[in-house]
Amino acid sequence: MNRSILKLAVPNIISNITVPLLGLIDLALMGHLGSEVYIGAISLGSVIFNFIYWGFGFLRMSTSGFTAQAFGEKKSAEAITILIRALLLTLSISIIILLLQAPIAWGSFKLIGGSSEVETLANEYFRIRIWAAPAALSLFVFSGWFLGMQNARYPMIIAILVNIVNILLSVFFVFGLKMKSEGVALGTVISQYAGLLTAIILLFRKYRKMLPLVTKASVMDLKFLTNFFKVNTDIFIRSFCIIVVFTFFTSKSASINDTILAVNSILLQFLMFFSFFIDGFAFAGEALVGKFIGAKEVQNLKKVVKLLLYWGLGLAVIFTLLYLSGTNFILKLLTSQENVIESAQQFLFWIVLVPVASVGSFIWDGIYIGATVSRPMRNSLLVSTFLIFVPVYYFLNPVWNNHALWMGMLLFMFSRGVILALLYQKTILKPLERKA
Template structure:
């Protein structure tokens, strides 16, 4: 068997730890769900409502990690490690400022936000408690995203994996103890779970910031905030935020349409969406490697190297999608039994998983190119491309309710529209941009 070459080893060295860190992230929510579930239905429902809000915030502000990774990697490629750490510090300061604003607004409006979903009073009250506390941890959460981006830009994805693993362990222990009470002491209920997560986030943020600060001191980089650098980081992040909004809107519309296809198909949609998300995590690890390597190559003025790395990662993305799709198709007859005892739900899940399996190679292609263009700092194009893809998707997904499709037929049509149509639109816009070469902008900025 031929040994992997240096480029392959470099991609794997970034992608594998990144995959581990991505897998750890949803374990935070799974652990809290298991701990809070023992409190009763109202508490579990309240956690579900609060998690929807917090997950949306994290999904939107993940651009802090993406934007910082690209900027830091460019400076590193140009041989300016001090400058790389400097722009990373600017991104971290921006995360702290944004986090403080969101925390202040969120903590004050938590009771109101909890009522938006129209849930039962008991669930709404529990959601308000969880949100009110969790919003206090938003600054730490956003700092973790930005500092993780700094380390990724410096070609280090192993340290974020270690920090995430330790943070997950602390979150599990603290949440359990504070929720149910250590020994004879009374538990705090759902508030204990929220406080456990906040403390774990503070620990992770402190750890990561300490590493960035140590690097800054080593290269004599000032730690004080720079208004211009923070402003530039914010301006650069706006297009990526818009790009992320288009993705979130597409996902929300998909779930909204699924709600109209019937109870069984909505339940099946949740299972299919969960499996699709798991596959997205795996494929997104390559996108993170693409961000770091593309930024570094372009910063070093190596357009040919950026092209070579992109071609290889695209092949790997498509290949990974093929492997995931084959495994999913093979497991589609029995996998639904892990999630439901309802025969109708199982049949719908099987059909939906087959659609996801068939379109997985397309998703792998899209995720990798998305990472390449983020690493190139091509945020403006990504925002416009995301808008066009969303506009093209809305008529496709509208066919489901307009045609009155329900049950398994409605679910299959919905996932053909999303995993096939929406992803195809993204593949077209991203593929054309990659072929044009206009993203190959060389230099440290």
């Protein structure tokens, strides 16, 4: 079982490493342009796309879970039909996003705030990067589908290609053509479409024989579509809560001053960096849990859940030690702004606590996504967001200010894992035992 976990987790970790690497390089490029406003511009612009992409993250998650279960049941026609349904939904969503890009930008900047100089640069970034939305959302679907088919290699190839192309283009546009935040945005757009083309080529290379199994009647299966949209609605609410927390975090950072905005933007990269490592095991959980539930293999489900938690805890300990010893070194790689580095010192201990506090939320998310048991995920996020994160911040803010944001963030991550762990027996294990 450990071999099966690592076979799926390691390619995802390798591909995921390139994602935070891209974010780090974008920040580093802006961090060496001589002003913190460029860091703030990338941060604010990225928050908007986090809002869009995290909000539609259900496209990847539900595709992964449903496909893994179809794979476990050995239903090839259903598996390929899930991909077509998800891509058609993605096309519709993408058209709406592009049509509404002006009000999205206006509303987002009104909500988030920031200095006028930062907002002007962030708006330029947004106007270019928004055109990557159709490709980015389609890649969510392809990645989830390949993973559900127990194929972690193809998402790895796509992610590595996208991020390498993005990094090379961003460096070229910023240093070669003397562009600033708009250069980073343009690099992102081109790389996303390169990734989409690669995904289509890989699909035809290995799964071409499955395509004739798709029929109009199967695509429009009302029973499946009802369940599909129910799960997607729950995951959307779950993702929306995460968006609320991170948007609130960035907005409150911006309301303090540009330096704190830059500090928190950089420190959040430590959380993101850990998340993309631990997500390798969460993604393995999606594929394996879905497969075992589809095949109704109770003992294998119990075993894989236990092993995923062990792997997650081990990784959390490693990252805790890494952050305890190397945080200042990483900070200096990200920015040469002395005032940002100096201001960050008083908040570094929060970063050391991040891995252990958040590991459960990632692993349990993967388990629940694979099981397509979406209601507990939704409810855990509603509780963690509105009964923990928000009250903690407002209660502590008068005294702790920016520390209140970090305390709220850690308790938000920790509580999600605890709630899902407590609900596992009732919502996943017992129903499977009854079916088996």
